[in-house]
Amino acid sequence: MRAMIEAENLSRHYGGMLAVDALNLRVRAGEVVGLLGPNGAGKTTSLRMLAGFLAPGSGRARIAGHDVERQPHAARRALGYLPEGAPSYGEMSVLGFLQFIARVRRLSGERRRSRLDAVIQQLELDDVLALPIETLSKGYRRRVGLAQAILHDPPVLILDEPTDGLDPNQKQAARALIRGLARDRAILISTHLLEEVPTVCSRVAVIARGRLLADATPAELERRSRYHGAVSFSAPGAGPARAAISLLPGVDTVEVEPLGGRVTVFPKPGRAILAEVQGILAAQRVAISELALERGRLDDVFRRLTADPAEAA
Amino acid sequence: MSALLAVLRRELAAYLVTPVAYVFIVIFLALAGAFTFYLGDFYRRGQADLTPFFSYLPWLFLVLVPAVAMRLWAEERRSGTLELLLTLPIGRGAAMLGKFLAAWAFIALALALTFPLWLTVNYLGHPDNGAILAAYCGSLLMAGALLAIGTGLSAATRSQVVAFILTELVGLGYLLAGHRLVLGLVQGWLPPGVADALAGFSFIDHYEAIARGVLNADDVMFFVLTIVCWLGAGVLLLELTETG
Numbered sequence: 001m002r003a004m005i006e007a008e009n010l011s012r013h014y015g016g017m018l019a020v021d022a023l024n025l026r027v028r029a030g031e032v033v034g035l036l037g038p039n040g041a042g043k044t045t046s047l048r049m050l051a052g053f054l055a056p057g058s059g060r061a062r063i064a065g066h067d068v069e070r071q072p073h074a075a076r077r078a079l080g081y082l083p084e085g086a087p088s089y090g091e092m093s094v095l096g097f098l099q100f101i102a103r104v105r106r107l108s109g110e111r112r113r114s115r116l117d118a119v120i121q122q123l124e125l126d127d128v129l130a131l132p133i134e135t136l137s138k139g140y141r142r143r144v145g146l147a148q149a150i151l152h153d154p155p156v157l158i159l160d161e162p163t164d165g166l167d168p169n170q171k172q173a174a175r176a177l178i179r180g181l182a183r184d185r186a187i188l189i190s191t192h193l194l195e196e197v198p199t200v201c202s203r204v205a206v207i208a209r210g211r212l213l214a215d216a217t218p219a220e221l222e223r224r225s226r227y228h229g230a231v232s233f234s235a236p237g238a239g240p241a242r243a244a245i246s247l248l249p250g251v252d253t254v255e256v257e258p259l260g261g262r263v264t265v266f267p268k269p270g271r272a273i274l275a276e277v278q279g280i281l282a283a284q285r286v287a288i289s290e291l292a293l294e295r296g297r298l299d300d301v302f303r304r305l306t307a308d309p310a311e312a313a
Numbered sequence: 314m315s316a317l318l319a320v321l322r323r324e325l326a327a328y329l330v331t332p333v334a335y336v337f338i339v340i341f342l343a344l345a346g347a348f349t350f351y352l353g354d355f356y357r358r359g360q361a362d363l364t365p366f367f368s369y370l371p372w373l374f375l376v377l378v379p380a381v382a383m384r385l386w387a388e389e390r391r392s393g394t395l396e397l398l399l400t401l402p403i404g405r406g407a408a409m410l411g412k413f414l415a416a417w418a419f420i421a422l423a424l425a426l427t428f429p430l431w432l433t434v435n436y437l438g439h440p441d442n443g444a445i446l447a448a449y450c451g452s453l454l455m456a457g458a459l460l461a462i463g464t465g466l467s468a469a470t471r472s473q474v475v476a477f478i479l480t481e482l483v484g485l486g487y488l489l490a491g492h493r494l495v496l497g498l499v500q501g502w503l504p505p506g507v508a509d510a511l512a513g514f515s516f517i518d519h520y521e522a523i524a525r526g527v528l529n530a531d532d533v534m535f536f537v538l539t540i541v542c543w544l545g546a547g548v549l550l551l552e553l554t555e556t557g
Contacts, residue, residue: 053396053399073404077402081397081400083396087393088397090392091330092323092330100319103315104320104401106316
């Protein structure tokens, strides 16, 4: 399938610094790609170049096959964009603002009405339609920004931190909305929330210092974690069992959390140790209150990827 | 085109909901009246025309028009809506023109509200209404030129104060360009051709030519070209300073 969002060697200097360094990224219809990185990693600069707000220093950005510099109007018509901070005209009412966007996007007649109704319902804006946007809470403003981005039912969405400022329930709702939109669309979101990745994204692009450090599914990233395949358990008085476990051939190290005393057993690369650990615990009659096989921890991968460029390379 | 109209409509609607518009109109009308009747000696001149009003109008515009123009782009930049507007399918030129036309329409409304002055002279005597109409056209054109300068410069900064002061300075330059004070200053060290060309940029000269009742194509074109050039400069400034 054709990529709907394409970044080809995108680079850009910003204030004398290389903010984005030869970024290559492709998003196809049906995918939600999460651009993940620490603050100042170049996420927003990358999205601004893809959305056509910043001219690329070098390289190319295409939306639905249209070069954002050479065919800006075709690219913008195909794109719904939520800029960083979800800016909107504060003195306008929610309805007035959405009608303004509809007019600029040349939606008219029945289609304008039906699209307005649809986004107002999808983002639950009914109660605030007549209120000036500047009087709304941060969560409502973010939802108005999302409504604006999806109003023309675009095939491509670029959302800069779409759930920032939402409370946990609203975050849940916004994520469900994004997943639902993804069925036939290409969506690129930026986030610094790791929890967002497995719940929303089908693929993750990790960037730091302007460089793409990983482009993989959340499961693939989890497998890169040292926690992948580790066994952890809570058991009061498991001291002797711990010593026995650390002698198992497949075990690399055993760590104990100073608080709570939870034990984590790390395997040597490629070894499965769950059965052996369970065997020892059963043989020594250790009363375990809980035991888990870890899939891997994204925060661990994220920290190592973004803190140590040598390791990522 | 429809995107341009959407921007124009949004800007006009913004005037209705912000107090700035009402404050502007009240101050404009109060000052126009004060200039005409007190400084202009409207009654003692004993002539039924609006010369006192039209001769002070450029200076009133110099103070007030930059205040209308300063927010047009600087506010978008400051609040971040610039990024929203410039990633919508609307050209920068169309957005610039939409904003300018909305502000110009607003100033035209303020100017139209000076109609009691016109009623007054018609009550007192028999003025040359054709000349008055021409003078109103000239005023609107000059206000448009000042507004275009302000709109263009507003695109360069996120600070409304900076936009205001820059526009005041450039506008003052245009108003004084033909004044003997300025000409006397530059004649000593500039070649005569350049000094004459500078005088040709005088808003006052072109305005007074129109206000005398002659709607000369040269003078009209001068203001139209000034408007086009400054709005074009504004589009360039938007592109150069997009990172705001």
